Amino acid sequence: MVDRYKDRIKSIDTTLDILEAIRHSGRGNISEISERTGQTKSTVHRHLNTLRDRGYVVKDGNGYAISLKMLRLSSGTLDRHILYSATKSVINDLAEETGESAATAVEENGEAVYLYYNRTDQAIRTDARVGIRLYLHCTGAGKALLAHLPADQVDAIIDDHGLPEKTSNTITDRDTLEEELQKVRNTGIAFDNEERVDGMRGVATPIQNRETGELLGAITVAGPTRRISDDRFRDEIPTLLKDTAKMVEVNITYS
Numbered sequence: 001m002v003d004r005y006k007d008r009i010k011s012i013d014t015t016l017d018i019l020e021a022i023r024h025s026g027r028g029n030i031s032e033i034s035e036r037t038g039q040t041k042s043t044v045h046r047h048l049n050t051l052r053d054r055g056y057v058v059k060d061g062n063g064y065a066i067s068l069k070m071l072r073l074s075s076g077t078l079d080r081h082i083l084y085s086a087t088k089s090v091i092n093d094l095a096e097e098t099g100e101s102a103a104t105a106v107e108e109n110g111e112a113v114y115l116y117y118n119r120t121d122q123a124i125r126t127d128a129r130v131g132i133r134l135y136l137h138c139t140g141a142g143k144a145l146l147a148h149l150p151a152d153q154v155d156a157i158i159d160d161h162g163l164p165e166k167t168s169n170t171i172t173d174r175d176t177l178e179e180e181l182q183k184v185r186n187t188g189i190a191f192d193n194e195e196r197v198d199g200m201r202g203v204a205t206p207i208q209n210r211e212t213g214e215l216l217g218a219i220t221v222a223g224p225t226r227r228i229s230d231d232r233f234r235d236e237i238p239t240l241l242k243d244t245a246k247m248v249e250v251n252i253t254y255s
Contacts, residue, residue: 014039014047015047017037017039018033018047018048019066021037026065027063027064028063030045033064048064051064081217082216083104083106083207083216083217083248083252086252087104087115087219087248090244090247091116094244095119096120098223098240099120099122099227100119100221100222100228101124102119102222103118103141103220104117105142105219106217111161112136112145113132116130124200124223126197128222135161137177139192139220140222143184143192143204144190144204144206144220147184148206148215158177163177166195167198170195188205189205190218199226200223200224201223202220203221204241205218205241205245207245208249210249211253219241219245220241
């Protein structure tokens, strides 16, 4: 297998690690960032000085925060995804109708990435948000995506990311996962039965171009097991998602 990491530039890795450490907590001082990244304080200080001079971080009290200039780098990223505009309103409707959280996800670099996310006030708060990156094998949206990717791409994703165990329900066996993905292909519905977060269930369905069969992404609804009973999990929410997906696919295909 090709070593994708041999040509990486360590100083850029360090800069990105620092930015991710700041983003994770919202802000951080040099000591905190040093501890999170494993870099020396002097290294962190030099990188922060450069980032501050370029306007990508700002002083925030005794620490540093990511600046609004970062928005310029990401502006237009969502708009270039056809699913963002095509599903934003239906995700809002799904969240409202189910009383839970709903999201649009796409596959990028072997992970599921949320393009859009919404939740009701009563929905359980988790780490889900726009931009979150999730393993494909242990989420409903991820399985909906995996099931409709070419077999060689699925193999490459598993070789790269593995099948790490997130809960006792996570599928960690390749053959078992393939059986699960075949069910998704047959039914058009993927389930996450406490496979990423204990106490949380998710249901998802893929979004495809009806003329070309191209996989565009997936939509998903998730909530706590105490509210998503077996009937809602296996029947009510899947039906709602499939009906929603049909509407989105028609709009995208023939717009």
